[in-house]
Structure formats: structure tokens, C-alpha cells
Amino acid sequence: MRFGILVFICFAVTFTSCKKDDDDDVVVIPPSLLSDVEPEDDETIREFLNTHFYNYEDFDAPPEGFDYKITIDTIAGANADKKSLMEDAEAFTLNVSSDHLGLSEDEEDIPHTYYFIQVREGGGESPTYADSTLVRYQGSTLDGTLFDESQDFVWQELPSTYRGYGDGVSNLKAGTSDQVVDNSDGTYQITNSGLGIIVMPSGLAAFNGSVGTAGTYAPLLFKVELGLFVEDTDSDNDGIPSIQEDLNGNRYLRDDNTNADEETFNLLPNYLDPDDDGDGVSTRNEITDDDGNIIFPYPDSDGDGIPDYLDPDTN
Incomplete structure (x- = not known):
């Protein structure tokens, strides 16, 4: 089932209830702090990376009939001399705030590190963390318990996936459209696609949201094949590429919402909002001329340094 990363997770508070004497009071256990969980996750991940390897030798010299699948095993016994995942891992750090996860605690910009391993370099370019991507993937816990996968290529909007996943995929190079091969069974493959491993803290x-059988506070591992991507994806078709909707530049699009104070029930970050400033005039109309051509730099009618499409005082 594709329930883990295809739709942004609504993070529910984990709680345990019990009886207090003979009444029905509920004891609510608040979520752990990001600042407490992150060091524990990182220690767990680093230990895993130092004690496990992937089948890099198969990728270095593919045997006949090799299916280009990533397999991971423990460095032990006959595999005691294998190169660890850590030796190939690149570390990337993103700041996470409690409101990103719908938590009540007031924590801001807690550094979190994920690890990316390039298994096969793709033949094309790399997407941004804001693009739409054509991928095959498999998600598991560090002990190998599978919770999500797609064996066929599917389209994913990276801002709507787990943050470590979306940012991690942006480190891959995609394949190219001229290398798409139709298989006899109706499926297809992209022979110069990029493959990689992403390991991320919870x-x-x-x-604190449950990830299927993985439970809560679970570091995750994804094996990803990046086939193609849409350059300068515009998720809401408002004329502004989604990557430009990251106004605060923190590589997280869901906290950029110009008119959040006016949205009561349906909160739409700018990359999903066709009227970013909520003034009743669509963003596209505020950045195009009478012939429908996009004007760049984007118009700023009152000269206050805020383009019209983000300024409710202009339309």
C-alpha cells in the first residue's frame, strides 16, 4: 500500500489512557521533544550505517541478468570486509520546528541530519525539493520492516512527501526520456535512471505519527529510483514555479503561506494556493500582461518591495 509518503501525514498526538481509581480521567502523554529525539535518532542511524553495506560490487560490475535492485545486509561473517554505508554517505542538515509537525511545543530550528548514498548516477539532471518526480521506491525501518513501496513508477510531488525523503530525492539525478524502454508486460523501465538510499531521523x-508497523519516532530508510522529473514544477498552476514559493528559503514549502491569518479551515501554503495573498485576484492575473505573458520581475505596483501577487494592498 502507498500510504506512507504519497500524501502528507497528518501528525496525530500519541497518547495512552488509563483509569485513575474509579473515574474516567485520561492521562495524556505529550509528544517527546524534537531536541531530545534527534540525538538518539542520529546515534541509531550512524550505528546502522557503520554496520551495514549495500551490494555495491554488483553495481560496480553488473553480473549477467542483474536486476539493479539495492540490497542491504549486515557487515559480519563472510561479509566482514565489506565497505560500510557510512563510507559512501553524504550528510545533509535541515532545521525542523515544532509547528512543522503540528506539535504544541515551542521549538524552532532544531537541526536534523539525513544521510544520502548515491548508488547509480542518473543520466539526466537533478530535481529540486519542490518538483514533481517519477519514481519507484521502497520504504522500511532500519531493521528491514517494509511499510511502503511502489514497484512501478509513480508521480510524486516532493513537497507533499516526508521532508527527508523529498530533500533526499533532490540529490539524485534522473534518467532521460530517450532511455524509456517498454517491457512486454506493459510496464516500462528507464535504463539510465538514478538510484540511491536515503536514511532519515523521525x-x-x-x-510521533505512526508509520504503519514502524510505529512512532522511527528513523526510516528509502531505496529510490528516480526516472524523470518536471523541471520548475508549478503545483498550483499559478505561474510561479513551486521552488520560488519557498519564501523563507528553509527548503520547506508548507510554512510559506502569505494569507494564513485569513484562512480558517483550508490552510493552503503558497505552492498550492492560486491566490497567494488572498486578495481575490489570482496570482496568475497579477503577474501577467493583457496577452497572458508572465512579467518578470514580477510587478510591484506600489513600489514597496513586495510583488503584487504577495501584497493584498495591490491587485
């Missing part, structure tokens, strides 16, 4: 995934 704060860049579901944190």
Missing part, C-alpha cells in the same frame, strides 16, 4: 519523517 523528525524528517512522521516523528
